[in-house]
Amino acid sequence: MSHQPTTRLKDHKVPVIELICRFCDRHCAHERRLLVKAFGASVSFAEIRRRMAMGCERMQTSEGDRCGAHFPCLGNGLTDGN
Template identity: 75%
Template structure:
């Protein structure tokens, strides 16, 4: 059974980025790691958005849900100007 994707979960998808490793960085949490593309596809599917992966990777981050909104610095440098966050 396929999962339904949220309507606001638009943006770059894992299938759009073909590098063998994808860097994930969060400055405020001092996190930095390189994720293997094929393992991400196996875990989430090629159609998953980077926003969804970001939410899963940052789960438990105290900066993710603040009264001012999402203040988490987690992002994928490979996306350039965008950080993988939902635009809505």
Template identity: 75%
Template sequence: VPVVELICLVCDRHSALERKTLVKAFGASVTFAEIRRRMAMGCERMQATKGDKCGAHFPCLSDGLADGS
């Protein structure tokens, strides 16, 4: 996918970045799980006492694509 979206329906977060930009910023070997953690930085639900409760996700991965984590 040329543009990778990160959305969260819980907090209304939405980001869309070009894949090339993500590779430049995070490197080619980074997982989607790590990109998610970095892009959702500041979300109180990410560091909840009962674990990660953040709803941020990549819609492009719900089409059956593996997230690489």
């Protein structure tokens, strides 16, 4: 069984963290320091994504997570484990 490491907020030191959704045109940006204060530096980007995209009807479908929300700072439109 291979273990894929989870990218955490502490792994990225950019001052602003953006979340973009390619389906619903969602675009938000939060100061990294405020995210650390709210969630802690050890929070995963997957958890931040779930919280920021809360209410997205594509997040919970019969075919799994179809939400297009991702963090550009992770590169290539990755959602970190989703």
